[in-house]
Amino acid sequence: GDSVTQTEGLVTLTEGLPVMLNCTYQTIYSNPFLFWYVQHLNESPRLLLKSFTDNKRTEHQGFHATLHKSSSSFHLQKSSAQLSDSALYYCALYQGGRALIFGTGTTVSVSP
Amino acid sequence: NSKVIQTPRYLVKGQGQKAKMRCIPEKGHPVVFWYQQNKNNEFKFLINFQNQEVLQQIDMTEKRFSAECPSNSPCSLEIQSSEAGDSALYLCASIQGSYEQYFGPGTRLTVL
Numbered sequence: 001g002d003s004v005t006q007t008e009g010l011v012t013l014t015e016g017l018p019v020m021l022n023c024t025y026q027t028i029y030s031n032p033f034l035f036w037y038v039q040h041l042n043e044s045p046r047l048l049l050k051s052f053t054d055n056k057r058t059e060h061q062g063f064h065a066t067l068h069k070s071s072s073s074f075h076l077q078k079s080s081a082q083l084s085d086s087a088l089y090y091c092a093l094y095q096g097g098r099a100l101i102f103g104t105g106t107t108v109s110v111s112p
Numbered sequence: 113n114s115k116v117i118q119t120p121r122y123l124v125k126g127q128g129q130k131a132k133m134r135c136i137p138e139k140g141h142p143v144v145f146w147y148q149q150n151k152n153n154e155f156k157f158l159i160n161f162q163n164q165e166v167l168q169q170i171d172m173t174e175k176r177f178s179a180e181c182p183s184n185s186p187c188s189l190e191i192q193s194s195e196a197g198d199s200a201l202y203l204c205a206s207i208q209g210s211y212e213q214y215f216g217p218g219t220r221l222t223v224l
Contacts, residue, residue, distance in 0.1 A: 019206070026164070033211045035212075043217070044114075044203055044215040044216060044217050044218045045203070045215050046215070047212060047213075047214060050211075050212060055185075055214075056136070057133070069194055088153060090155075094211050094213070098168070099145060099156070099157035099160060099168065100145075100147075100155070100205075102154075102155040104154070105153050
């Protein structure tokens with residue numbers, strides 16, 4: 001069945017350093033929609049990035065990701081982490097009318 | 113920013129009790145999803161509606177939950193007999209014609 005894989009459970013880094021979170025997916029659907037959600041402590045998930053266009057970079061709030069259908073990937077990157085970026089990040093797959101399929105999430109912890 | 117409203121924000125029930133939570137989707141959004149996020153931060157799709165009709169639901173929802181989305185009233189999700197394993201964050205999301213799901217703040221259920 002369809003699935004989303006996030007390989008890092010926990011990413012710890014120092015403020016100002018770059019961050020990259022991996023996301024790969026499996027689906028039989030030829031036109032998947034991919035998302036990144038961010039969830040801060042005691043909050044609900046908030047949509048961070050979205051894409052359904054192959055090889056097109058999407059950016060929001062300093063984060064960026066590019067959907068690569070050839071490698072079934074949608075990695076999240078930021079050039080310089082901030083303390084406020086500490087949160088849970090989920091990659092999710094959507095196939096029109098069906099429920100989101102979430103990855104297991106990556107906890108990002110940014111220290112001074 | 114999401115305009116999905118969920119009430120109550122917190123719910124505490126004893127085992128065997130009913131637990132009911134409500135969701136008001138964004139105005140004009142005909143499709144509503146319910147998810148459960150457990151203490152391990154794993155997401156489980158529960159049920160979704162288009163207008164007042166159930167589109168999909170999992171076995172657990174069919175057997176133990178009562179859910180509806182009446183016209184001109186909030187959607188609701190009710191656990192008929194709460195179990196300790198039902199303690200989780202229950203998230204409602206709505207979509208319109210696009211594929212982006214925006215979540216409400218959630219109802220955190222604790223079953224004692």
